[in-house]
């Protein structure tokens with residue numbers, strides 16, 4: 001396929017290209033993750049202005065040529081977040097979400113569920129959250145789940161017993177004291193219930209919650225450990241979020 005096409009997209013990030021241009025990474029509603037050149041975007045009087053700032057939801061016209069990179073020929077704002085771009089904790093949480101999407105989605109593979117999840121999570125951050133890192137972790141839990149990494153959190157993944165003592169990254173769920181292996185990190189009920197709450201929680205509710213003080217750091221380590229184990233990728237933007 002070559003030629004012009006239209007798509008709605010959310011800006012994940014942009015990097016400089018030469019003196020005047022930028023490479024913008026979008027997650028689009030209809031074409032998955034797409035990277036495109038915005039010519040002249042770094043000039044003071046660029047026709048793109050602030051339209052391609054991170055986390056902006058835009059209506060795009062793109063040109064696909066022979067290169068891996070498409071060309072942005074037109075961009076119109078659908079929504080441009082203000083609060084989340086000016087609040088440091090929210091901005092960091094949004095950056096971690098965008099980074100997770102980049103690491104877990106192949107280029108040009110349509111996935112409307114990821115698009116809708118990202119749009120709702122950014123909207124929740126924009127509306128103001130008590131604990132922005134919690135929203136980022138809820139996003140990661142939900143993103144992993146819809147990408148096939150859905151953990152078994154209620155009973156032992158090996159034998160079905162109800163006593164949960166640890167979590168096995170490799171087996172993808174909780175294990176009991178008979179099925180635990182040496183490398184499995186211990187996991188309290190509080191921690192596993194937090195995971196369930198984030199997975200199942202509606203954004204309107206998650207906005208008003210915060211991670212439990214006693215186990216926030218432990219929870220972050222467990223969820224990140226699970227996702228990193230299966231994706232063989234380091235989610236550095238998550239490791240930098242202030243938790244606990």
Ligand SMILES: [Zn+2]
Pocket residue numbers: 156157158159160161175176177178179
């Ligand atoms: Zn067991």
